Amino acid sequence: MRRWLMKSEPDEFSFADLCAVGLELWTGVRNYQARNYLRIQQPGDLVYFYHSSCAEPGIAGLAEIGAAAIVDPTQFDPASAYFDPKATPAAPRWYASSIRPLRRVVPTLRLTELRAQPALAGFALLSRGTRLSVIEVNDLYAQALDQLLEGRLL
DNA sequence: GCCAACGTTGGC
DNA sequence: GCCAACGTTGGC
Numbered sequence: 001m002r003r004w005l006m007k008s009e010p011d012e013f014s015f016a017d018l019c020a021v022g023l024e025l026w027t028g029v030r031n032y033q034a035r036n037y038l039r040i041q042q043p044g045d046l047v048y049f050y051h052s053s054c055a056e057p058g059i060a061g062l063a064e065i066g067a068a069a070i071v072d073p074t075q076f077d078p079a080s081a082y083f084d085p086k087a088t089p090a091a092p093r094w095y096a097s098s099i100r101p102l103r104r105v106v107p108t109l110r111l112t113e114l115r116a117q118p119a120l121a122g123f124a125l126l127s128r129g130t131r132l133s134v135i136e137v138n139d140l141y142a143q144a145l146d147q148l149l150e151g152r153l154l
Numbered sequence: 155g156c157c158a159a160c161g162t163t164g165g166c
Numbered sequence: 167g168c169c170a171a172c173g174t175t176g177g178c
Binding site: 155156157158159160161162163164165166 | 167168169170171172173174175176177178
């Protein structure tokens with residue numbers, strides 16, 4: 001099982017929204033490195049659900065991958081903001097995964113707390129200039145995150 | 155293949 | 167709203 005951190009702007013789609021729908025197809029990733037991660041995700045992989053671009057950035061929930069490496073349908077839809085005219089069904093460019101909620105994190109594990117944790121030094125989320133919306137979390141960083149999450153999982 | 159211009163991300 | 171950092175685009 002791999003672990004991932006996936007970012008969402010809560011104004012667009014929050015962890016509470018994920019809980020409300022139960023299962024969501026995670027589309028619209030248009031960065032090649034993030035796409036490559038989506039392609040190697042597996043059902044059951046753990047997801048740290050991160051709220052970005054908001055008043056309190058941080059990890060708001062745990063989720064898991066449902067299905068992975070799904071061809072992202074929005075790339076073929078001219079009405080979609082994620083339409084990619086260079087993508088064809090025969091040669092798709094972009095992929096999606098479905099995710100489902102597992103646990104709420106209360107209170108949110110804030111970015112400031114993550115930065116204060118020495119064990120997370122070097123974690124891509126905290127590195128200058130890293131803006132990937134899908135980040136792989138290695139065992140060491142996962143251990144540090146899980147430690148910070150203790151007692152906050154609902 | 156280089157590189158300037160532009161757009162986007164995302165914390166603050 | 168600001169701005170740093172980065173990816174992408176497109177002219178040459």
